[in-house]
Amino acid sequence: MKKIILPLxxxxxxxxCSDSNTEALPVAPQTGDTLSSSVDAGVPASSSSVEVAPxxxxxxxxxxxxxxxxxxxxxxxxxxxxxxxxxxxxLTELDPNRAYTFYGAELTxxxxxxxxxxxxxxxxxAISGSVSxxxxxxxxxxxxxxxxxxxxxxxxxxxxxxxxQSNIITREGDPxxxxxxxxxxxxxxxxxxxxxxxxxxxxxxxxxxxxSWEVDSVEIRRDTLGMSRGSHADADQVAFLTENxxxxxxxxxxxxxxxxxxxxxxxxxxxxxxxxYVRVYAYDPATKGFTLSWQDDFDGxxxxxxxxxxxxxEMERVMLRSNNVIVxxxxxxxxxxxEAN
Numbered sequence: 001m002k003k004i005i006l007p008l009x010x011x012x013x014x015x016x017c018s019d020s021n022t023e024a025l026p027v028a029p030q031t032g033d034t035l036s037s038s039v040d041a042g043v044p045a046s047s048s049s050v051e052v053a054p055x056x057x058x059x060x061x062x063x064x065x066x067x068x069x070x071x072x073x074x075x076x077x078x079x080x081x082x083x084x085x086x087x088x089x090x091l092t093e094l095d096p097n098r099a100y101t102f103y104g105a106e107l108t109x110x111x112x113x114x115x116x117x118x119x120x121x122x123x124x125x126a127i128s129g130s131v132s133x134x135x136x137x138x139x140x141x142x143x144x145x146x147x148x149x150x151x152x153x154x155x156x157x158x159x160x161x162x163x164x165q166s167n168i169i170t171r172e173g174d175p176x177x178x179x180x181x182x183x184x185x186x187x188x189x190x191x192x193x194x195x196x197x198x199x200x201x202x203x204x205x206x207x208x209x210x211x212s213w214e215v216d217s218v219e220i221r222r223d224t225l226g227m228s229r230g231s232h233a234d235a236d237q238v239a240f241l242t243e244n245x246x247x248x249x250x251x252x253x254x255x256x257x258x259x260x261x262x263x264x265x266x267x268x269x270x271x272x273x274x275x276x277y278v279r280v281y282a283y284d285p286a287t288k289g290f291t292l293s294w295q296d297d298f299d300g301x302x303x304x305x306x307x308x309x310x311x312x313x314e315m316e317r318v319m320l321r322s323n324n325v326i327v328x329x330x331x332x333x334x335x336x337x338x339e340a341n
Contacts, residue, residue: 083329085328086333088270088338090269091268092267094267100265100339101319102318102336103319103338103339104252104318104320104324105336106252106315106334107310107311108308108311110307111307112244113244113245113246113247114243115207115283116281116282116283116290117205117279117280117281117290118136119279119281120276120277120279121201121275121277122273122275123195123197123198123199123274124161124273125334125336126156126157126196126271127158127271127336128260128264129253129260130251130252130253131158131250132334133153133156133250133251134249135152135155135248135250136150136151136152136206136245136247136248137150137151137248138150138151139246141171144171145173145175148170148243149169149234150242151168151169151170152169152241153166154166154202154213156196157260158260158261159261161194163190163191164188164195166184166221167184169181169183170237170240172234172240174232181232181237183229200215201217202215206283207283207288209225209238226238247278247280251273251335252320252336253317254317255316255317266338269338270335270336270337270338271336272334272335273334274332274333274334275333276298276331280292280294280295281293298331299330300327301327303327
């Protein structure tokens with residue numbers, strides 16, 4: 001187990017999902033209560049001894065409307081001296097005589113949650129056109145029709161690695177409704193740093209009364225009961241988040257230039273998102289606090305099959321590929337790469 005000292009960085013501002021009608025599956029700055037700046041990452045997976053107080057309130061950002069939907073082996077840009085072994089050459093130009101296939105990655109959570117606190121210490125990835133994410137997702141959302149949509153997002157978009165987007169996506173389970181209700185943060189939240197250069201602690205907090213987003217233990221946005229967006233049954237998005245959701249992370253490339261930036265035919269690949277650890281806390285309605293349920297430090301040779309699977313479906317410009325999720329040297333690596341055929 002590793003012991004990690006987490007700095008408390010006063011960050012303010014942004015995470016989430018796509019622009020109008022973008023298909024992508026699947027996350028008022030004010031500082032809230034913070035966790036300890038010295039965090040022991042070696043907590044036993046089944047421990048319930050860690051308590052986290054609820055964060056303080058913050059005004060939410062204005063809503064906007066958008067739609068998103070859910071749902072290798074070449075590797076990562078790393079120098080020869082890197083601790084990692086999975087390496088492919090950087091794609092600097094396309095060979096006109098070859099066809100290229102692009103691959104992304106998803107770490108798909110198997111556990112089902114209704115409320116909780118979800119933390120991940122991550123180094124994000126960005127290349128123009130890409131999406132690097134952490135999100136909660138009701139697994140049947142993509143079916144639409146009579147199925148409701150429930151999703152909470154944190155996303156770093158390739159066009160802007162020094163900012164991020166927060167989002168709640170909902171949809172009433174009514175076949176006559178084609179568009180989701182989205183509340184993606186606009187403008188994007190500003191990190192104040194490049195999220196692809198170092199590890200930072202990201203958190204989504206979901207309770208019956210509010211949803212909040214944090215970076216380095218600082219609350220950046222909070223949506224509360226009673227905030228109304230749209231005219232359907234899901235207009236009060238916090239109230240409408242009633243389905244069990246799974247915790248997921250993915251890295252892929254979007255077709256929406258306005259949302260993620262122009263896709264330069266894969267030039268600059270590969271890139272990777274790295275997850276140092278994940279912590280999941282249960283919500284206690286009596287105290288309105290959180291108790292650690294389990295933690296994954298990715299210290300083994302593969303993902304823990306008790307908690308994780310790998311995505312293997314199409315995500316717009318890429319196919320999610322199982323081989324693009326790698327556990328190596330205490331880090332889970334999600335890789336966006338290519339093959340020349």
